[in-house]
Amino acid sequence: MTKIELTVDGAAVSDDVEPRMLLVQYLREKLGKTGTVIGCDTSNCGACTVHLDGTSVKSCNVLAVQANGRTVTTIEGLADTAEGDLHPVQASFRECHGLQCGFCTPGMIMQAVDLLGENPDPTEEEVRLGMEGNLCRCTGYHNIVKSVLHAAEGAKA
Amino acid sequence: MTATQDRPAAEIGKDRRRKEDQRLITGRTRWTDNITLPGMLHLAMVRSPFAHASITSVDVEAAKASPNVVAVLSGKDFGAELGVCINAWPITPDQKTPNHSPMPADRVAFAGEIVAVVVARSAAEARDAAELVDVEYDELPAVIGIKNALKDEVLAHPDLGTNKSALWVFDSNEVGTGSDVEAAIETARTDGIVIEREYRQQRLIPAFMEPRSVVVDPTGEQITMWSATQIPHILRFALAATTGVPESKIRVIAPDVGGGFGGKLQTTPEEWIAWAVARRLSKPVKYTETRSESLMAAHHGRDQVQTLTLAADKDGKVTGLKVHLDADLGAYIAVVGGGVPVLGAFMFNAIYKFPSYRFECQTVLTNTTFTDAYRGAGRPEATYAIERLMDELAAEVGVDPLEIRERNWITHEEFPFTTVAGLEYDTGNYEAATAKARESFGYDALRAEQKERRDRGDRVQLGIGVSTFTEMCGLAPSRVLGSLDYGAGGWEHASVRMLATGKVEIVTGASAHGQGHETAFSQIVADRLGVPFEDVEVLHGDTQIAHKGLDTYGSRSLVVGGEALVRAVDKVIDKAKHLAAHLLEASEDDLEYKGGRFTVAGTDQGVAIQELATAAFAAHNYPEDMEPSLDADATYDPVNFNYPHGTHLCAMEVDTETGAVKMRKYTCCDDIGVIINPLIVAGQVHGGLVQGIAQALWEEAVHDDAGTLVSGSFVDYLLPTSADTISFDVVHTDEPSVCTTNTLGTKGVGEAGTIASTPAVVNAVVDAIRHLGINDIQMPCTPERVWRAIQGSKAGGATETPPDAMPHFAEGEANQQSHEGALDQDGAGQ
C-alpha cells in the first residue's frame, strides 16, 4: 500500500492504495466518482478521460500513485452542477444532441474541453482528429463534432 | 372514442433537447457497474481458451486460498438451479438445439465459454484468483466457418450428429404469394438476364460502449437483478422459467444502460451465473465484464453466406429472386438466434415488384461465439443482397442504378401493396425520397465528375453507390410471431398515472438505452393530454414499476410502445371527461377538451385535467358509476409491421494505386412517417449510418482456425473513430408517407441507417472501379482487398473463385466470374 494525497474535483483526498491500482479504479471505487467510466482494457476508448493538472488523460492509463500530489478534474467537477451550472461544453453536448446512451459522454466532454483549451477555434477536421481517441458507438460522431464546434463558436461570441 | 384536443400539436415535431441529458453530461448516472451494495462480493469468470474441449478436471484449491476469496465454483457444483440459457425462437419444429448450460461441467464449445467462477471481496482479488484456477482440458476438433460446418466432418456438438441446425424455407409459389422462381430463372437464362452472386456477411460485434454488468441482490423478499440489458422483462421471465424462482419473487432492473444495438438483447450465461452464486451465498454479487471478455463472449452478429440468383427480362424488369442463406449460429442457439436470418426472409424483395421468390436459410453450429441480433437483425443482410444485386443488374442492362430501381419499384399509387413475401406495405413514396436525395446529393454533378475522372484516367476514381431501402420494423404483431414459432408476443404496455399534484407519470414497458424515450414519450403525452412537457415523467426499466413490457429492439418502442401510450392517455381523458361532466354539472356531450382543459360549450365554465386529478385524489365528489381514479393502462398489439424507407446515396473515392477508400459525401432521405423529435431522429440516423458504414469498410470479427478470436480487443476490432467518419447530409421527404397502422403515423427509425448504408457504401466502392472489370469486393472493403481486386483485374483475370463458392450455379454462366478481393474466402472472416 502506498499513501497518496491529491485534489479531486476541488477536494483534498488522501488514501492508502495498492501500487497497481489505476487512477480510474481509484476514482470509481475509493471516491465513488462513478461519473467517470471504464469502456475498455486497452486504453482505446477514452471513456475514462479526466484532467490531470488540467490536461486530458485516459485515467485507465495512469496509476493512482502517479496522481499523488496532483490535481484531478472529472466530469463531476467540471462545473458546479449542484448549483445548476454547466460547463459550456456540457451545455453544447445537450444543445447539439451530442450524446445518446451517454456512456462515452464524460470522456468526450473532458477531451473536448482539453481540445478547445489548446485550440479555441478548431476546424471540423481538427475536431475530428482531436477526438479520435474517444470512441462512441451511438452517435456516429456527427453531433459530437457539432457539439465541439458549437462550444467553440459560443466561446467566441 | 375520445374527444382529443384539437389544438395544433405543439410538441410533436419539435426538436426538444433531451430530458435524459442533464444526468448524463454531469456524470450523475446509474450504470449497473456503479451500484455498490453492503457486503457485495465480486465475480471473475474463468473462461476456456479452447474452442472445443472436454473438461477433465477443475482444480480450485489454489484459487480458494488466494486472499479474500469467498468461493470458487464450477459447473459441477450446481444442479438445476443454475438454469439454462434459452432459445426463444426455434425456427423449425425439428431444429437441432444444443443444450446451453451457463457454465457447462463437461465440455466447452467455444473459446471464451465460462468453466468456473471466482467470488471474492474485490473485483481485483477475484481476477487474481481466477488466474489460479487450474482447468484441465482434452482438446476436441473444432469446426470454424460456415463452409466447414456444412461438410459435417467435424462436429460442433458431436451428440447432435450434425452441424446443420435448421432449414427454413419460404416459397412464394407454395404459399400463393407469387409464382415459381425456378421457372422465372429458366426463362431468364434463355431470354433475359440472370445475375448469380455469393455475398459474405462477415461476423460483426455489436460493441456497445458500456460493457455488460450484472448485480444480484438476494436479500429481501424479492431477488433483485440489475443488468445492463435491453430486455428486463424478457430476462425476468427467462429467469423464472429456468431457475425455479417464481416470477413474482424476481425483480429485474435495467438502470442507465450504455447502448445495446441488439447486443444486450440476450439472456446471458453471466447473468445466470451471478444469479446462482448470489442465491447460493445469500450475498449481493456483481460481475462486470472487461472489454476483452465482451468482444469474446457477448454475442456476435451477422455471419452469413448469401447465395443469390436474380432473374430479369432484357430490359431489367425483375422476374424472380432466389435466396439461399447459410447462417452461422456459433456454438449455441442464442435467445433469438436462428430467428435473425429469418427476419430477413421477408425483406429480400425489398421495394421491388418481384413476381416470384424463394428463400431458404440453413443455420449451422460452429465452435465460435454464439450469434444473435445486431442492429437491423436480418434486414441489413437482405437489404445488402438486393441493393448490391440491383446495381449489378443496372450494370448488366447498362443503365443508371437509379433507373433500374425505378423500373422495378412499387410506385406511390400502388400502396397498399402486398409483396411477394406476403407483407402488406401500407404507405411509401420511393419516387419522392429518391428525388429529394438526388437533389440534395448533387447526383448529376457527381456523375459528371465521375465521368471526367474516368476519362482522364485519374488515379483517384469516384464511385456513387445507391441504396433504396425499406425495412419491416415495429416488432411485432403477436399472431405473426406465433405463426413463426417465436416464443413470445410483440405487444407493448403503457400506464398513465395522474398524480394528485397534477404531474403525470408515464410507465412504459419499453426499455431505453440511449434512444431518448423520456423525451419523445413526454412530447407525445404533452400534446395528447395537454399538459406541460416538463410535467411528464417517464418511468421504465424496472419490472416492479413497469410490470408489463416486451422491451426495446426491432425499432418498436415508438411505433408499438408509443401507441400503447396514446391509448392509455385516451382512456385517461375518457375518465376525466366523465368526472368533469359531473363536477361541471354538464352533459359529456357538451364538453370540449382542448389544451388540457374541459370546457362547456358556449359558457366560460371549465376544469383543467390537473384539477380533475386532484379531485379524483381527494375523492370527495365523483360520480357513482366510476372509481376515484383517472389512471389508465393499455396493452397494444400491433396489427402490422411498419415500413420506413429511404434513398441513400454515397460517394466514395478509391485510390487505384493504394486501394485506399475515402468517403466523400453521404446523403440520405428517409421517409419514416410523422417525426416526433427531429433531433432524436437525426441522431438515430447518424449512429445507424456509421454502424452500417463500419460493416462495409472496417469491422470484422475473425476467429483463427483453432477458434480463437483474433479481433479480441479494440486494437484489432476496428470501431470507427471521429477521424474515420464524415458529417452526413440527412434529409426527409416534404410530405412523409404517414403510417396508417398507428395513431401518430410514425414509423421506426432505430435501425434504418444501419440497414441502408452498408450496400450504399459497397456499391460506391465497386462503382468507382467497375470499369476495371471488378464487380465485387468482400466486406469489409479494406485497402488491401480493394488493392488486390485492382491488381487481379490488371493481371487480366478475376480473383480465383474458391471451388465451392457457388455450388448451385450452372457452370459457364456469363456473369459467373468473380472479381472478389477476398484474401482467402474460406479462411479470413469465418
Ligand code: FES
Ligand atoms: S477505459 Fe480508458 S481508454 Fe478505455
Ligand code: FES
Ligand atoms: S452516446 Fe452511447 S457511446 Fe457515445
